[in-house]
Amino acid sequence: MYLLLALSQLPIVLLFSYVYARDNDGREPLRILFYSFLCGMLVLPIAAAVEFVLEVFVLPHEIYAPLYHGLQMFFGVALVEESCKLAALLLIAYRKPDFNEPFDGIIYAVAVSLGFAALENALYCLQFGIGAAWLRMFSAVPMHAMSAVLLGFYVGRAKFEHDPKQAKLLILAGLLASSVAHGSYNYFVAVEEGVYFPAAILILLVQIFLARRAMRIYNSQRGITVGSACMYLPEQDRSLLGTPLGWAVFALLVVGALGMAWSLAASAGWVDGDILQLNHEEMIHAGWLGVALSTVLLAGVRGLKRHRSWAWRFALFVFVTIVPSPLFILSIAGLFGLLHPQSRSQFAVKPQAIVSGKAV
Numbered sequence: 001m002y003l004l005l006a007l008s009q010l011p012i013v014l015l016f017s018y019v020y021a022r023d024n025d026g027r028e029p030l031r032i033l034f035y036s037f038l039c040g041m042l043v044l045p046i047a048a049a050v051e052f053v054l055e056v057f058v059l060p061h062e063i064y065a066p067l068y069h070g071l072q073m074f075f076g077v078a079l080v081e082e083s084c085k086l087a088a089l090l091l092i093a094y095r096k097p098d099f100n101e102p103f104d105g106i107i108y109a110v111a112v113s114l115g116f117a118a119l120e121n122a123l124y125c126l127q128f129g130i131g132a133a134w135l136r137m138f139s140a141v142p143m144h145a146m147s148a149v150l151l152g153f154y155v156g157r158a159k160f161e162h163d164p165k166q167a168k169l170l171i172l173a174g175l176l177a178s179s180v181a182h183g184s185y186n187y188f189v190a191v192e193e194g195v196y197f198p199a200a201i202l203i204l205l206v207q208i209f210l211a212r213r214a215m216r217i218y219n220s221q222r223g224i225t226v227g228s229a230c231m232y233l234p235e236q237d238r239s240l241l242g243t244p245l246g247w248a249v250f251a252l253l254v255v256g257a258l259g260m261a262w263s264l265a266a267s268a269g270w271v272d273g274d275i276l277q278l279n280h281e282e283m284i285h286a287g288w289l290g291v292a293l294s295t296v297l298l299a300g301v302r303g304l305k306r307h308r309s310w311a312w313r314f315a316l317f318v319f320v321t322i323v324p325s326p327l328f329i330l331s332i333a334g335l336f337g338l339l340h341p342q343s344r345s346q347f348a349v350k351p352q353a354i355v356s357g358k359a360v
Contacts, residue, residue, distance in 0.1 A: 007133045008125040011141040012118045019110045019145065022103075022215045029098050033111045036092045040115025043084040047116075050080045067324065069191045074329055078183030079175075081116065082151065086175050088112045089155060103218040105156025106149050113148030117141050143185045143204055149211035151178035156218065180254075180329065181207050206257075245346060248337030249304050251330040252315055255322065256297035312338060312347040 020027075054076040061068065093099055093108035121141055125133040154174025161167040181203070188200035300318070303311025319334035337343055 007130065008121045008136075009118055011137040012114045012121070015142060015145045016110060016114050019149070019215070020107065022219065023107055028104060028107050032093055032096055032098055032108070036088065036108050036111035037115035037118070039088040039092050040085060040112035040117075041119040043088050043112075044116050044119050047081045047084040050084075051076055054080070067328075070187055070328065073186040073190055074179065074183035077186055079179045082147065082175055082179045082182055085109070085112050085116060085148065085178075086151060086155070086171070089152070090171075094155065094159065099159060101218075102153075102156035102160060103215070105154075105159060106152035106215060106218065109148040109152025109155060110145055113144045113151075114141075117144040139189075139201070139204065143182065143207065146204070146207035146211040147178040147181045149214055150174065150181055150207070153177075153214040153218070176333075181210075183329070243342065244337040244340030245304065245343045246337065248315055248319075248334045248343065249301055251334035251337065252297055252301050252304065252318065254330055255318065255327060255334075256293075256301070307346050309347050312343075 055072065059068065059071055059076055089105075089109050089112050092112070093104075098104070099108065117140070121133070121136055124136060151174045154170045154177065158167040158170035158174070161170060184203045185200050185207070188196040188203065297318070300311050300314045304315060315334060316338050319331040319338065322328065322331045
């Protein structure tokens, strides 16, 4: 038992050591890091209780199964757990004087998240054995850490934002980013009993890329209190950051990426044939269809950036279409971005034109 518990905690130590070593300017007090880690463990029972209430009394069970899994994984699990982690981060570390640079948001968020993951991983390993320990070492535990980096990235910015309203929006953006990352991974692990697990690994790899980029951004901005969320973007794209149109562009990009991931899974034979009834030829067609759809979506993204009215109508159609699907969170974000008065003015879309489907 002791060996199993030790094995369950090995990825926690390795991941925190990796993130902690990325902080090139000073080290955080071990006392606050320990309290953050401990608080992360303590919020696990709270999250589990809320998840139980939502699953039993709130979430509708008599609906299309993939849609139910989407509701459960995004709202009933990811949003609950990330909200608990955020509450712990704000309670323990956010107001401390030692939280004196944006990168500290990442350090403390990872400490909280890995405390959460440490207790969760120990419970899973005691219940399911050494196989679960090995599997979660390379999947669920890194997912918790990388999602925490995204959360801490925005919380670190919010700490040094002079406008209180903007600081709250940054914290909300961090919660949304970590919840989408967490929920996307959970969804593909849970739906159809793990048939789409390769897609979950792909999402984890994207999270690792974004987390490394976030840490690199802050390490390149030592001495700057507030960094750009996407300073590595081309100059013409930076004007989208923090705008409603930026939400729509981001949502359309993610829809395209998920479509591409599905097409690659289908073309490689990773999709359960008993569910989709795909033979080899149909898998090839599915792959080409996914590539074509992703290309069209990327063209729509390019059109949105250039304020083309056809791109606004196209994106509106896409987001309305995916409302009754597991991607409904992206559809809500996209519709919010498109229908916001600021976006409508950029595309010269009048309110009455939305009803008729015309952009004038």
